[in-house]
Amino acid sequence: MMRLFLGFFLFLSFFRGYSQEDTFSIDTLHVKIDSLYREDQFYAGINYNLLIEKPSGVSQEKISFGFSAGFLRDMPINEKRTFAIAPGIGLSFNNYLQNMAITGTSQNPIYGVVPSNVKYDKSRFEQFRVELPIEFRWRNSTPVEFQFFRIYGGFKVSYLLLDKSVFEDGNEKIVIKNNKDFEDFLYGAYLSIGYSAFNLQVYYNINSFFKSSAQIDSSPIKMNALSIGLVFYIL
Template identity: 45%
Template sequence: MLFLFHSLKYFYGLLSYICNMKQLLFIILVLFCMPSIIGQETEKLGVKKDSVVDSKYREDQFYASVTYNLLGKKPNNVSQSGFSSGFHIGFIRDMPINKRRNIAIGIGLGLSTNSYNQNILISEENNTLNYELINSDVTFSKNKFTTYLIEIPIEFRWRTSTATEYDFWRIYTGIKLGYVVHNSSKFRGLPNDIKLSNIDNVNAIQYGLTLSAGYSNVNFHLYYALNSIFDNDTKLTDSGEIVDMTAFKIGLIFYIL
């Protein structure tokens, strides 16, 4: 598994170089517009969608998700502020395991970016990382850390779909494995801005439980981390308290094809 993550790291690096967030959102928009465009062109050609029944159909193989990211197990006096967002896209191979094809196993590959706005200032002095709570009298406009991951979602899938039914109920649950290929922290305030990248204390492997449920295009999505974002050596400089915060993400997920 680690070999796969390391191999994909180089692919993600190239993708990160050529894609910024606006381009990522554009890709998501194109993915969700394509089915509508194809459907319209099919109708223009006089072909009915129900005229051909695919007995080997698969469902929900591309996904895009937007989440609100919360932090669990926060040290004393640590709080979040603003909107901590997550953006996730990927492909899941749908593999039905029964004759009706409404129960399946899904294994996929995706990309994810997650930001966490909070009041722990990460700085570096003499090659030593410091984690300090920002005093209430300090003026700042931004303080966040961000992770960029390659992810492998594994799902057990149940739905009410048929070969000709395109709107259906679904409940998908499983586990998501992630490899952090890049991370960064940004502080914008007084007395000076601080930017760091590839912080050693961030756990390279992130994993957690997932649940997606809904009807048709509207589906709720939850992610509950099973390990901490930072390693066990990460402590607040002033109190010595371990920073073993975990991620909890709640949002919407959209499936196509």
């Protein structure tokens, strides 16, 4: 009985000593801080498109929306890493609803303003583009702070991948893809301001959606947009 008790005591002593050697305390735990951190590598956004320059008689109908997503390479340029440059690549889809009917064919499109007293079901065009943005960034982040204020100003070039226009008046539906009059390249500037994951973004499309060959009553169509929405940045 004595031998059994002694053996049990020695076993407990050994187990306790082993446990003490492998137990971590808050004083001995060291967390490695990444002093070379990068911020906001991915983005996704949703926006409302407002046509701010358009031919006489053309008005915007209903809600024109868009969304975008992509990757930005964050490159800090100061020691505190509060300033950075971020080039990237992304995709965007934008829809524009208005009363300018696009009929004809992709190689011979015809444009006209639908009179206010004429009813129609649909009149819109949409574009799917690849984007090349570059941002100039300020934020008050730190290696251990994941919620912070940011102001990002940027410029981007987009290239047209796919386009489609739809006009439907109840009698016929005209769908045109690959319209030769759409500009391949669009240029624009934007500003993003926010805190944490939620940020307001305003984007101004500098040049027109249409080439000079697109005309209404012998006048070139000049049409560009101001987009207002929310953008979400993700590490």
